[in-house]
Amino acid sequence: MLYNDSMFYSNGLYFKCTQCSACCRHTPGIVRLSERDINNLTEFLGLGVNEFLQKFCRSIYNPQGYRSFSLIETAEYDCIFWDGGCTVYEARPVQCRTYPFWSSILRDQKSWDDEAMSCPGIGSGDFYSAEKVNEIRKQYEDEYYD
Numbered sequence: 001m002l003y004n005d006s007m008f009y010s011n012g013l014y015f016k017c018t019q020c021s022a023c024c025r026h027t028p029g030i031v032r033l034s035e036r037d038i039n040n041l042t043e044f045l046g047l048g049v050n051e052f053l054q055k056f057c058r059s060i061y062n063p064q065g066y067r068s069f070s071l072i073e074t075a076e077y078d079c080i081f082w083d084g085g086c087t088v089y090e091a092r093p094v095q096c097r098t099y100p101f102w103s104s105i106l107r108d109q110k111s112w113d114d115e116a117m118s119c120p121g122i123g124s125g126d127f128y129s130a131e132k133v134n135e136i137r138k139q140y141e142d143e144y145y146d
């Protein structure tokens with residue numbers, strides 16, 4: 001994907017996670033898993049891939065239409081790995097590592113502002129230049145869209 005000077009964040013963006021856990025809890029959602037995410041998590045947890053998939057994952061279809069996996073949630077819609085905080089933080093998926101610099105959120109100013117309604121870390125804290133934002137955005141896209 002090409003990024004150009006017309007991007008709304010050409011002067012950079014501000015973000016710092018306040019660790020409120022709002023993005024990890026209380027709302028149903030998808031945490032997509034790439035092959036690398038699964039390898040990192042199985043290594044971290046000391047589990048085989050099949051056991052990990054059976055215990056912690058559900059099948060989904062990604063935007064390209066092929067089968068993939070997402071983490072499951074508790075009955076309260078908490079991430080299955082949330083327990084007073086992220087229990088797999090060192091091995092968390094790229095989706096979690098690159099938030100909020102996802103293509104869908106960076107589509108335009110409105111998408112960014114809308115996301116800020118549910119994430120108090122958006123719009124203040126650390127400065128990210130447009131180059132840095134694009135670097136993180138590319139990590140997300142390379143992980144899930146190639």
Ligand code: SF4
Nearest residue numbers: 017018021023119121
């Ligand atoms: S909602 Fe935002 S501030 Fe809260 S834990 Fe998630 S990324 Fe951090």
